[in-house]
Amino acid sequence: MKILFIGDIVGKPGRKAVRESVPDLVNKLKIDFVIANGENAAGGFGITRSVGEELFALGIHVLTSGNHIWDKKEAVTYIPKESRLIRPANYPAGVPGESSVVMKTASGEKIAVLNLSGRVFMQPLDCPFQTSQREIAALKQETKVIVVDFHGEATSEKSAMGWFLDGEVSAVIGTHTHVQTADEKILPRGTAFITDVGMTGPVDSVIGVRKEQIIGKFLTHVPVRFETASGAAVLSCVVVDINGKTGKASSIQRLQLTID
Numbered sequence: 001m002k003i004l005f006i007g008d009i010v011g012k013p014g015r016k017a018v019r020e021s022v023p024d025l026v027n028k029l030k031i032d033f034v035i036a037n038g039e040n041a042a043g044g045f046g047i048t049r050s051v052g053e054e055l056f057a058l059g060i061h062v063l064t065s066g067n068h069i070w071d072k073k074e075a076v077t078y079i080p081k082e083s084r085l086i087r088p089a090n091y092p093a094g095v096p097g098e099s100s101v102v103m104k105t106a107s108g109e110k111i112a113v114l115n116l117s118g119r120v121f122m123q124p125l126d127c128p129f130q131t132s133q134r135e136i137a138a139l140k141q142e143t144k145v146i147v148v149d150f151h152g153e154a155t156s157e158k159s160a161m162g163w164f165l166d167g168e169v170s171a172v173i174g175t176h177t178h179v180q181t182a183d184e185k186i187l188p189r190g191t192a193f194i195t196d197v198g199m200t201g202p203v204d205s206v207i208g209v210r211k212e213q214i215i216g217k218f219l220t221h222v223p224v225r226f227e228t229a230s231g232a233a234v235l236s237c238v239v240v241d242i243n244g245k246t247g248k249a250s251s252i253q254r255l256q257l258t259i260d
Contacts, residue, residue: 001109001244002029003147005173006036007180007236009055010201010208011044011228017200017235017259018058025257026059029239032105035113036200037149037175038085039065044201044208044228046071049078052085062086062101062113066151066176067123069097088117088151089135090126100135102142109244110143114169116161118152118176128152129164136168144170144247147240151176155195162193170242170249173197178207180236180256190248198236203258205229233259 004025009018018036025031038060042051045068055063063085069075079085079097089099100114114135116128132148139146146169152158158174165172167189174181180198187193199208206214209226217224234256241251 001032001105001111001145001242003111003171003240003242004029004031004034005147005171005197005238005240006034006060006200007197008037008039008175008178008199008201009041010178010199011040011042013228013230013233014199014201014208015041015051015054017233017257018055018060020259021235021257022059031239032107032109033103033111034060035062035064035147035149036060037065037151038063039068040201040208042072044226046075047078047085048072048074049082052078052082056084061103064113064115064149064151064175066115066117086113086115088115088125090117090128090131092126100139102139110145112139112143112146114139114146114148116148116150118150118154118157120152120154120157122153128161132161132165136165145242145244146247147171147173150174153177155181158195162187162191166191170247171240171252173238180254182254184238184252184254186249186252190246192240192242192249192252194238194252194254197238198256200235200237201233202229202231203234204231235259
């Protein structure tokens, strides 16, 4: 089973990158299932129903998220109605939406996707490590193929989660920083890992935002409303090959494609 995991989609440039490259990637690489982090897909901050439907129509099977999932008010009412859009499992009880989903590929194999959020330099949510144990135990009742989106800032926390879940899940894919790391690997017990899959969004930017605005903020500390940059975009992703019977990963390939 081949999984394509697309890094944080940022605004229109990110959606354009998905539209112009993902269908070809799926065909050329014989991808069975597509996952993407979509929490910044609407205007660079948050997600809306129309944007979610656009991405699902392009062949994405599951959209994960993170700390920006609530940036568009519409998400509060949208996420309970769309099971393919998930939010971190370690939000407090009663928060709208689901934190995991189990779906079937075209060949009938089941795959589970779980979303978690880090806490270092992030919101003080419940412990992602303890939460992951409870969630994974339940998901294993349905399938051995489990892919985790760990949305976190600190590389140490994400690396620790990879080792913590080695052998328990098929892949731990880091998101949030918008900068692709070069440490993709298969851990000793068969879990694919990368600290951060990177951003799918405007190349000429600072993590997706107009560079002039970010530089100005660093120079002056004066608050400014950030806007998504324009121009050429990059699609950052990984392709993970997983044994559907054992849930173990055999390879992980890191890719970056530039779209004019």
